[in-house]
Amino acid sequence: MAPEANPDDFLFLADDTDALEATDQTVGEWQLLIVDDDEEIHTVTQLALSDVVVEGRKLVFHHAYSGKEAIKFLAEHDNIALVLLDVVMETDDAGLKVVEQIRDELKLEDTRIILRTGQPGYAPEESVIKEYDINDYKTKTELTRSKLVTTIIASIRSYQQIRTINQNRIGLQKIINAGANLLEQHSLHEFSEGVVTQIASLIGLNAEGVLCAQIEDDGSNADTIYVLGAAGHYAPFIKCRLERIDNKRIIQQINACLQSRKNIFTEKDTTLFLGAEHHGAAVYLETNRPIEDFDRQLIEVFLSNISVGYENVTLFQQLRHAAYIDPLTKTPNRNEFTCLLADTRQLGAKDSVAVLIDINHFSDVNDGLGQEVGNELLIAITQRLVQEFGNDAQIGRIGADVFGMIGSEKVLTPQALDTIFLEPFQASEHSLQVDATYGFCRLSDSSEQGLAILKHVYIALNRAKKNISRNYEYYQQQMEDETAERLALLRTLRQDFALDRLQLWYQPQICLKNRKVIGMEALLRWPQPGGGFVSPAVFIPLAEYFGLIVEIGAWVLQQACLQLKELERQGFKDLRIAVNVSMPQFRSPHFVESVIHCVGEYQVKPELLELEITESVVMDDPKVVISALKELQSFGIKVAIDDFGIGFSSLSYLQQLPLDRIKIDRVFVNDIEKANGAAIAETIVNLGKRLGLHTIAEGVETVAQERVILAMGCDEVQGFLYAKPMAKDELVAFIQQQKK
Ligand code: C2E
Ligand code: MG
Ligand code: MG
Numbered sequence: 017m018a019p020e021a022n023p024d025d026f027l028f029l030a031d032d033t034d035a036l037e038a039t040d041q042t043v044g045e046w047q048l049l050i051v052d053d054d055e056e057i058h059t060v061t062q063l064a065l066s067d068v069v070v071e072g073r074k075l076v077f078h079h080a081y082s083g084k085e086a087i088k089f090l091a092e093h094d095n096i097a098l099v100l101l102d103v104v105m106e107t108d109d110a111g112l113k114v115v116e117q118i119r120d121e122l123k124l125e126d127t128r129i130i131l132r133t134g135q136p137g138y139a140p141e142e143s144v145i146k147e148y149d150i151n152d153y154k155t156k157t158e159l160t161r162s163k164l165v166t167t168i169i170a171s172i173r174s175y176q177q178i179r180t181i182n183q184n185r186i187g188l189q190k191i192i193n194a195g196a197n198l199l200e201q202h203s204l205h206e207f208s209e210g211v212v213t214q215i216a217s218l219i220g221l222n223a224e225g226v227l228c229a230q231i232e233d234d235g236s237n238a239d240t241i242y243v244l245g246a247a248g249h250y251a252p253f254i255k256c257r258l259e260r261i262d263n264k265r266i267i268q269q270i271n272a273c274l275q276s277r278k279n280i281f282t283e284k285d286t287t288l289f290l291g292a293e294h295h296g297a298a299v300y301l302e303t304n305r306p307i308e309d310f311d312r313q314l315i316e317v318f319l320s321n322i323s324v325g326y327e328n329v330t331l332f333q334q335l336r337h338a339a340y341i342d343p344l345t346k347t348p349n350r351n352e353f354t355c356l357l358a359d360t361r362q363l364g365a366k367d368s369v370a371v372l373i374d375i376n377h378f379s380d381v382n383d384g385l386g387q388e389v390g391n392e393l394l395i396a397i398t399q400r401l402v403q404e405f406g407n408d409a410q411i412g413r414i415g416a417d418v419f420g421m422i423g424s425e426k427v428l429t430p431q432a433l434d435t436i437f438l439e440p441f442q443a444s445e446h447s448l449q450v451d452a453t454y455g456f457c458r459l460s461d462s463s464e465q466g467l468a469i470l471k472h473v474y475i476a477l478n479r480a481k482k483n484i485s486r487n488y489e490y491y492q493q494q495m496e497d498e499t500a501e502r503l504a505l506l507r508t509l510r511q512d513f514a515l516d517r518l519q520l521w522y523q524p525q526i527c528l529k530n531r532k533v534i535g536m537e538a539l540l541r542w543p544q545p546g547g548g549f550v551s552p553a554v555f556i557p558l559a560e561y562f563g564l565i566v567e568i569g570a571w572v573l574q575q576a577c578l579q580l581k582e583l584e585r586q587g588f589k590d591l592r593i594a595v596n597v598s599m600p601q602f603r604s605p606h607f608v609e610s611v612i613h614c615v616g617e618y619q620v621k622p623e624l625l626e627l628e629i630t631e632s633v634v635m636d637d638p639k640v641v642i643s644a645l646k647e648l649q650s651f652g653i654k655v656a657i658d659d660f661g662i663g664f665s666s667l668s669y670l671q672q673l674p675l676d677r678i679k680i681d682r683v684f685v686n687d688i689e690k691a692n693g694a695a696i697a698e699t700i701v702n703l704g705k706r707l708g709l710h711t712i713a714e715g716v717e718t719v720a721q722e723r724v725i726l727a728m729g730c731d732e733v734q735g736f737l738y739a740k741p742m743a744k745d746e747l748v749a750f751i752q753q754q755k756k
Contacts, residue, residue: 046070046172047095049078051086051114052102052132057156061100064161070172083110087117096127097175098168103133115148125149126179128171132156180310205254208245211299211322215288216247218318219311221303224248227290228258228270229297241270244297255356259407266300273298279316281307290319290326297326344391345398348412350470353420356410358466360422360459368459369425370469372477373401373433373452378417385446392443393450400436420473422459430454430488453480457491475499506562509542509555513568518542520575522593523741524750525712525734528726533751535592537628537734538576539741540568556598566604569597573611576625577618579744584620586748594626594656599633602640608647615653622652626677630658638669649674656712661700670707678704680730682715688724701728 048065050058062077069075078096080086082105090096099118103111111131118124131153151171154163208227216225227245241258243250253261258270265285273280273287274296280287284304290297307315340352348356360368375397382390394417401411401419409423421428433454440449455477457469472491480489489495512518522536542550559565576593583591601607615622627648634641634657645655656677657670661684680700687693697713704711713725716735725733739750 044073045076046073046097046175047076047078047093048168049080049086049089049093049096049099051080051083051099051105051111053081053105054102054134055081057102057132061164064164065168068165068168070169071176075168082106083114086114087122090118090122090124090127094122094124096124098128098130098171100130100132103131115150119148126175126182128175130154130167130171132159205245207326208297209247209254210245211290211326212245212247212301215299215315215318216301218314219303219307221301224250225299225301226250226253226261226266226270227297227299228274230274241274248302254359256410257407270298270300273300279312279319281312286315288315288319291323342413345395345413347398347402348410350412350414350420353410353412353414353422354466354470356412356422357459357469360410366460367425368422369428370457370459370473371421371428371433372414372455372473373419373421374454374477374481375417375419375450375452378450381443381448381450385443389443389446389448393441393448396441396443397436397450400441404432404436414470418477420470425458428456430456430486433488452487453477454488455480455491456488461491461493472496502558505550505555506558506564509559510564512542513564513571518568518571519743520572520579521741521743522579522747523734524739524747524754525592525594525732526738527732528722528730531754533591533754534732535594535624535626536747537594537741538572538579538596540572541741541743560598560600563600565598565600569601570610570614572596573614574618577614577620580620580624581618582744583748583751586752588751590624591751592624592626592654594628596628596658597633599636599641602633602637602644608644611648611653612651615651623654626654626656628656628658628679631660631662634669634673638672642669642672642674646674649676659714661696670703675707675709677710677712679734680711680713682713682735685713685715685721685725685735686717688721694724694728697725697730698728701730705729 050061052058052061058077058079058081065075065077078089078093080089084106086099086101090099099114101111101114103109105111107113111133115129115131118127118129128151129148130151132155133153134156151174152167154167159167208229212225212227225247226243228241229244230241243253243256243258243261246252246254250261258267261267269280269285269287273289277289277291277296279289283306284302286301286303286307288299288301290299340349340355341347342349357370360370375393378390378393381393394413397419398411398413401421405411405421405423405427408427409421412420414420433452437449437451440447442448455473455475457473457476459469475495476489476491479495480487483489519541521539521541523539524533525535525537526532527534540552540556542552542555544550556565559568572595576595580591580593583589611625611627612622615625627645629641629645649655654676655674656679657673657675658679659681660678662681678700680697684693684697684700688697701711710732711730712732712734713721713730714734716722716725716733716737718737721735722733722737742750
């Protein structure tokens, strides 16, 4: 003990202070490690320094009782500002070994060291002090409280300076690396995600946060804030509107930051403004602690460094925008929608569903009122979709009149979508009432990604379009299997047609009065390699669906004309042939001319050719069909309405139709012996008489049926009772036999 020391000043007499607890918190404190094998030294040092505050921060003490312990502790804690180190512990130079290890092995360059020893004789060489960057060396007796405090303050200050310099160096390096990384990103989303991650790593956090920007939604609306990049548990919200994040705090901070164009640091989070000239963005980070000044500076340097990058990347984005955003509705186009689907799928969003909304008869609006009005209708529909579902779903325009949405299955239901179309839409001065068809695909029901999911939704949509009882369908795997089968069948049909393997058979039609053959219906047959035929009920709808019926129909017409010619040669000059015609044929350009041309080419009498159309064909597009038939009829060609009575046809159309013959559907003939069945058949016959048309009963199988039909006054019959459809060679034999 030094006699000259003032007892009050002496270390061992230092004031008592509150017990101190070491905490994990690093902000606002300096971490000190006391290393000494003398328990008492720990106590008195801590007591002496307990109320010391350096640069506004308290001291926190950690303790080690041997060199080994000290190294172990330091290996696990790299934030120790100062080590008060006893030289002599387990060995005479244990403390010096610790110094060596701190600098050489642990590479803790910032940490300050004060060596203390009880024995002046054990003072280290000056070289050691220099070599290992030791701040001070004192014998314990020299170390009065005030001296200790002074030394400690000086050491901590130097720690702070060294640390700032070193961190600046590291920080700058990080900024340069991060910046370089980011500038390579040409996609705004990748860039934004990078920014969140880089800032988090600059300040030593796990990345949890979002980057949002105000994006011009469309000309009329105010800017909307979108999440451009996100890390951690906010990742699912990338590309969504900010409001979709179910966290009021984030929404509030981002809005405040974008408005004030300033960084906002709080106890639990940090919101940074990323200023580009035109497009401000805000980065929100969940820090759960205040950010140190030093880190703030680092972040600020980083932000100014990447602002330029952000500006560049938004330019890129604008270019990209053009490729991914539908210019009319300003919503994602098919490409972008496909990406969105892939993203949603990747995130394993469980109850997500994708929907396609097809506007029914949109082409009527376009053709009838002009493209301008059509466009306005599409915009009005988009606006209503956004208004209704914008916060819950992503919306895009996938095709001319097809919209897509991705969102929760609970929100996007057929019923919810129906409400969109309840009220008419305003387009220019027109108030347009439209309805739509929906195809759904639950993302969990599809093992596919992006484009393939879109295909699935389309399958469902196409199904829904054919469904007459409701306007939606959910995708099911089995649909695709069926579609695959249908496609395979179509392929072979196309092939066999090209190889001339289809045949045209004929079913005779009989006049009931004289039992003579008056004509025949031409019916397609598709023979199969193993014998047997694919039913026309199967392949005709397929050929209609894929448009192949147009070519096949033209061939049928030629065959029928050839057959008429052949019959003429055989001496049957007034036998008529009825040919079935489908809707796609009417829609194909120059259908009327092609029929007339065919009749002319084979030089057959037009009145021997009869076209059979069903009620559904008429109803599909009455204008087109009626005008075509009128033209054909004026040329002499006959027209029969097929399967009459089952298509709920509107009588008003029946009056407008240029008809020669009504064919009573075989369903009614089948039921003709029952009271109700007979009533319908009789009504049809009477209707025919009223309109001055012939009536022919289809599917007559029994003599009993024939008797009733005859009694009703029906003129003609066709059915198995008289003849089944037969190949052309058999037909001639059949007619000849009948003549006898
Ligand atoms: P459809 O025009 O109503 O033809 C009459 C159908 O009734 C034929 O069936 C015929 O075989 C069948 N049938 C005739 N008499 C009887 C009978 O007494 N009992 C029963 N149970 N059935 C009878 P098929 O040949 O299977 O043709 C089915 C449908 O395919 C036709 O109905 C027609 O809509 C369509 N089709 C056939 N050939 C052509 C064609 O060349 N072009 C077009 N567009 N459609 C065709
Ligand atoms: Mg027919
Ligand atoms: Mg029929």
